[in-house]
Each structure stands twice: as C-alpha cells, then as structure tokens.
Amino acid sequence: MSGTVVAAANGAEPLLEVRNLRKSFSRASGPLSVAESHAGGLAAAVDGVSFTLARGETLGIVGESGCGKTTLARLLLRLIEPDSGEMRFRGQDWLGARGAELRTLRRRIQMVFQDSAASLDPRMRVGTIVGEPLAIHEPRLPRAGRLARAGAMLEAAGLGHEALFRYPHEFSGGQRQRIGIARALILHPELVVADEPVSALDVSVGAQILELLDRLRREFSLSLLLISHSLPVVAQLATRVAVMQRGRFVEMGAAEQVLQSPQHTYTRELLAAVPRIPAGDFSP
Ligand SMILES: Nc1ncnc2c1ncn2[C@@H]1O[C@H](COP(=O)(O)OP(=O)(O)O)[C@@H](O)[C@H]1O
Numbered sequence: 001m002s003g004t005v006v007a008a009a010n011g012a013e014p015l016l017e018v019r020n021l022r023k024s025f026s027r028a029s030g031p032l033s034v035a036e037s038h039a040g041g042l043a044a045a046v047d048g049v050s051f052t053l054a055r056g057e058t059l060g061i062v063g064e065s066g067c068g069k070t071t072l073a074r075l076l077l078r079l080i081e082p083d084s085g086e087m088r089f090r091g092q093d094w095l096g097a098r099g100a101e102l103r104t105l106r107r108r109i110q111m112v113f114q115d116s117a118a119s120l121d122p123r124m125r126v127g128t129i130v131g132e133p134l135a136i137h138e139p140r141l142p143r144a145g146r147l148a149r150a151g152a153m154l155e156a157a158g159l160g161h162e163a164l165f166r167y168p169h170e171f172s173g174g175q176r177q178r179i180g181i182a183r184a185l186i187l188h189p190e191l192v193v194a195d196e197p198v199s200a201l202d203v204s205v206g207a208q209i210l211e212l213l214d215r216l217r218r219e220f221s222l223s224l225l226l227i228s229h230s231l232p233v234v235a236q237l238a239t240r241v242a243v244m245q246r247g248r249f250v251e252m253g254a255a256e257q258v259l260q261s262p263q264h265t266y267t268r269e270l271l272a273a274v275p276r277i278p279a280g281d282f283s284p
Pocket residue numbers: 025026029030031034044045063064065066067068069070071072
C-alpha cells in the first residue's frame with residue numbers, strides 16, 4: 001500500500017489533482033455556525049481544499065458532521081460546480097470537460113452513498129438497478145448481456161446471481177450496500193468516492209463492507225476516497241488521511257502518522273472523542 005505513496009512522491013502522474021477548491025452556499029439555506037466567507041451572506045462549505053490522489057491509493061477524509069465532506073464529494077463528481085479552484089483527472093482538465101469528454105470522464109468516477117436503501121428504487125429489480133449505468137452508457141448492449149454483467153458484479157460484491165431478480169427490500173442493510181457498490185463498479189470506474197459508506201450499518205457489518213471495498217480496490221485497480229466522520233473507519237483502509245474542519249484540510253499525512261502523532265489540535269480532539277479503539281485497528 002505504501003508503494004502508491006512512494007510512486008506519487010516520485011512524480012508519477014496522480015489520478016486526481018485538486019487545487020484550491022471552494023464552494024459557498026447562501027447563509028439563508030445553511031446553518032449560521034459555518035465560517036463566513038468574505039462575500040457577505042455566503043458561507044464556505046469547502047474553503048480552499050487541495051490534494052492529490054495516486055492510482056490505487058485510498059485517501060481517507062475525516063471530520064465531524066457539517067465540515068463539508070459531502071459537498072467536497074459532490075464537487076469531485078461534478079454534481080455541483082465549485083466557485084473556484086482546479087481539478088485534473090488523469091491529467092485532463094476535469095472542470096473544463098464538456099460533451100463527449102465529460103461523458104467519458106464521468107463514467108470513470110463513481111460514488112457510493114451512505115444510505116443505499118434510499119438510493120435504490122424500490123420498484124426496480126436489483127438486476128435493473130445494477131445494470132442501469134450500462135443501459136445509459138452502453139445502450140447497444142442487449143439486455144441479456146447487461147444482466148450477465150450485473151450478475152458478475154453482484155457476485156464480485158458478495159451476492160449471488162439470484163439477487164438479479166429480487167427487489168431491494170428483500171435484502172439487509174449490508175446487502176443493499178453491496179448492491180450499491182456493484183452498481184457503482186459496473187462501468188469499471190478508476191475512482192470511487194465512498195461518502196459515509198458504513199455509517200448506517202452495525203460496526204461488524206460495516207467492517208465487512210470496508211473489507212469488500214478494499215478487496216474490490218485491489219481487484220479492479222481502483223483509487224478510493226473514503227469519507228467518514230469516524231476516524232476508526234478511515235483508519236481501517238486509508239493509506240493517507242486528511243482531517244477536515246470547517247471546509248478546510250487542517251492536517252493531511254500518512255495514516256499512521258496522523259493517528260499516532262497528530263499535529264493539529266482538532267485531530268487530537270477527534271482521536272480523543274473515539275471511545276475505545278481495539279489494538280490493531282490503526283495498524284496498516
Ligand atoms: N445545497 C446546500 N445549500 C445550502 N447549504 C448547504 C448545502 N449543502 C451543504 N450545505 C452546508 O454546507 C455545510 C457542509 O455540509 P456537508 O458538506 O453536507 O457536510 P458533511 O458531509 O461533512 O456533514 C453545512 O453547513 C451544510 O449545511
């Protein structure tokens with residue numbers, strides 16, 4: 001795992017480069033506690049975030065609720081546009097991408113959500129749900145081919161082929177998250193942004209989902225951005241950890257270093273807030 005960090009340090013082109021990303025919302029629709037930006041009436045949800053992500057790497061982003069994690073995730077996927085900043089994906093200007101280039105790049109970045117139950121259409125069979133990105137991006141692929149690929153991806157995510165013909169409500173929370181992951185991976189993206197992927201799950205089920213994400217990262221040569229309010233969760237997978245507070249990265253470094261010798265007061269507070277960490281959880 002540390003090899004990817006070395007590769008980045010050696011100057012190999014990163015998969016994703018983010019520089020000075022900013023996004024503000026009008027205060028009217030957000031809480032007043034958020035740091036005010038220079039422009040009156042606006043609150044910065046993401047306030048000058050910069051980082052790079054190497055191929056195959058897992059970067060953890062941790063910070064308490066409301067610090068801007070989901071806004072950052074949505075910016076990275078271009079679900080919302082930043083006020084300013086730069087993003088390069090595979091060396092290409094990701095913010096400037098339009099038309100066919102945008103569509104090509106878009107399928108290479110996929111998101112896994114916290115609440116997969118809410119993001120899965122209850123009236124659709126699992127095979128249709130998992131195959132839907134294929135129906136959009138590869139419309140000429142016949143239905144049988146689509147279902148075959150959906151079935152294979154469900155198996156990779158630890159569910160059987162028979163899941164294809166069932167409905168989301170027939171599955172547990174952990175299984176529904178596997179369905180969400182299969183859907184996110186069906187187009188073979190290069191980057192997966194997982195926003196609180198285990199927050200809605202029991203600790204033991206969540207640990208299995210994290211293991212699955214790590215296995216799929218290796219199997220499909222993915223880069224992973226793992227976003228969580230929980231330091232133990234990001235510590236379980238991340239090579240590097242960024243600590244986010246009020247829209248900014250206040251500390252970023254090798255996971256071991258951030259966890260063993262945190263430099264920033266806020267990181268120490270986050271560590272102190274973790275009730276009990278079983279020995280070994282922070283080891284690489
Ligand atoms: N669409 C929006 N409109 C107004 N304010 C928003 C919007 N989305 C997020 N915010 C505000 O931005 C801040 C960061 O939110 P969010 O990115 O969801 O944080 P996190 O995911 O870390 O909990 C919060 O104060 C939130 O209320």
